[in-house]
Amino acid sequence: MMATNSTSPAEATTSSNAAPKLRFADVGINLSDPVFQGIYHEKQVHENDLDDIIQRALGVGCTKMMVTGSDLTSSANAIALARKYPGTCYATVGIHPCSATSLDEHERGRQGAIAELATLAKQAREDGLAVAFGEFGLDYDRLWHADKPTQLACFEVQLELAVDLQLPLFLHSRAAAADFERLLRPYLTKLPKRGLVHSFTGTLEEMRQLVDLGFDIGVNGCSLKTEANLDVVRQIPLDRLQLETDGPWCGITSSHASAKHAGANDMLTSLLPRAVKKGRWIKGCMVKGRNEPCTIPLVAHVVASVKGIGVEEVCEAAWRNSTGMFGLGCVFE
Numbered sequence: 001m002m003a004t005n006s007t008s009p010a011e012a013t014t015s016s017n018a019a020p021k022l023r024f025a026d027v028g029i030n031l032s033d034p035v036f037q038g039i040y041h042e043k044q045v046h047e048n049d050l051d052d053i054i055q056r057a058l059g060v061g062c063t064k065m066m067v068t069g070s071d072l073t074s075s076a077n078a079i080a081l082a083r084k085y086p087g088t089c090y091a092t093v094g095i096h097p098c099s100a101t102s103l104d105e106h107e108r109g110r111q112g113a114i115a116e117l118a119t120l121a122k123q124a125r126e127d128g129l130a131v132a133f134g135e136f137g138l139d140y141d142r143l144w145h146a147d148k149p150t151q152l153a154c155f156e157v158q159l160e161l162a163v164d165l166q167l168p169l170f171l172h173s174r175a176a177a178a179d180f181e182r183l184l185r186p187y188l189t190k191l192p193k194r195g196l197v198h199s200f201t202g203t204l205e206e207m208r209q210l211v212d213l214g215f216d217i218g219v220n221g222c223s224l225k226t227e228a229n230l231d232v233v234r235q236i237p238l239d240r241l242q243l244e245t246d247g248p249w250c251g252i253t254s255s256h257a258s259a260k261h262a263g264a265n266d267m268l269t270s271l272l273p274r275a276v277k278k279g280r281w282i283k284g285c286m287v288k289g290r291n292e293p294c295t296i297p298l299v300a301h302v303v304a305s306v307k308g309i310g311v312e313e314v315c316e317a318a319w320r321n322s323t324g325m326f327g328l329g330c331v332f333e
Contacts, residue, residue: 022300022315025064025322026057026293028135028170028198028218028244031089032067032077035248035290038281046281054085056273056286057293064328065089065293068135068170068246070096072106072113075120082129087329092170093121094134098145100154114157121165131326132195133162134170138183141175152179159187168325169195171215177206181213188213196325199223199246204232216240216321220299221291222250224258230306238317242325243299251291252298261305262298271297 030036036053038046057065067082069075069092078091095103095117106113124130136158138151146154162169169191173180188194197210198218207217217236220243223229245251252258272295275286286292297311300318304311323330 022061022297022312023319024060024062024243024293024296024300024315025066025319025326025328026062026245026296027066027196027242027322027326028068028220028246029065029293030068030070030074030247030249031065031081032069032074033248035287036292038278040278045278046287047283049281049283052284053292053294054088057296058088060271060294060297062293062296063088064322064330066131066170066244066326066328067091069093070135071099071102072116072120075117079120079124079129082124083127090131090326090328091124091129092132092134093117093124093130094136094170095154095158096135097137097139097151097154097172098142100146100150103154103157104150110153110157114161117158118161118164121161121167125165125167130167131328132170133158133165133167134195135172135198136170137172137174137197138176138180139172139174140179148179151176152183155180155183159183163187163190166191166193168193169215171195171197172199173197173202173206177202177209181209185213193325196242198242198244199250200232201225201229202232203228204235207232207236211237211240216242216325218242218244219303220244220246220250221252221256221258221295222246224252224261224299224302224306225256227257230257230261233303234306238313239321241303241314241318242322243296243303243315243318245291245293245296245299247291247293247295248289249291251289251295252302258302258306261302 037048067078069078075093082091194214
């Protein structure tokens with residue numbers, strides 16, 4: 001039976017009056033994932049609460065959200081959300097490495113898939129809905145989705161398309177740093193807008209190499225899991241830092257190294273709404289295990305604590321970097 005409970009805003013959310021007035025751009029959020037419509041494993045468990053999710057994000061100062069496209073379908077859905085929430089949501093368009101096999105499975109083959117992707121991206125760019133090309137890159141941690149040759153071919157053909165599109169890149173690199181840089185480097189002279197390597201979990205050396213190549217680094221809960229991760233985040237230059245949630249995944253949990261930093265700010269109890277199990281969904285509440293944009297202040301506070309600086313400084317730097325790179329309807333200051 002679908003959960004349809006409701007509660008008052010006062011019951012769902014604790015007071016956030018003590019929180020500083022910060023502004024956020026969540027540059028990586030998978031709002032087209034069915035769980036944000038209350039659908040889990042193809043089953044409608046509770047009402048579609050996407051409007052509430054957007055409102056919760058706005059309530060904490062997250063006024064810009066980049067909805068991630070990871071294949072043709074999710075890219076089209078991301079564009080639709082950007083159209084539905086103008087000035088708040090923007091789309092990325094691309095093929096994730098874990099979806100690389102979809103190119104050859106397309107009814108018109110790889111070239112047909114790329115042609116469809118190009119048409120989708122160009123129209124969305126012209127309509128002001130797509131602000132980045134991606135998510136694409138390499139992921140050697142999940143080779144069961146697509147093997148190395150398939151991922152490499154998918155990455156390279158999209159790099160060629162990226163030169164034509166001239167959008168900032170929204171990149172994915174997981175356990176594949178050497179091949180990632182090897183394929184990317186020859187295209188850099190033709191990609192002056194560079195882009196973002198999002199959900200970064202690599203080494204300090206890999207981060208510094210990407211920064212030297214001109215890329216920004218995206219940080220979310222997955223970037224803050226271990227002490228080694230925190231050491232890397234501590235060294236990310238502020239002028240190359242961007243913040244994201246990567247919801248519905250990559251939340252900060254009590255088992256992460258970041259938890260001691262999150263707890264120090266009492267963010268979970270002072271700012272975030274109450275979370276309930278999906279089968280006991282209540283309107284106005286978060287769902288346990290479903291990360292969403294309103295948690296981005298938690299990422300910012302952890303980063304600030306790790307760096308030993310004020311959260312306002314972190315947020316303003318990330319905001320400038322994100323709006324400067326992707327626009328997001330803002331005039332760059």
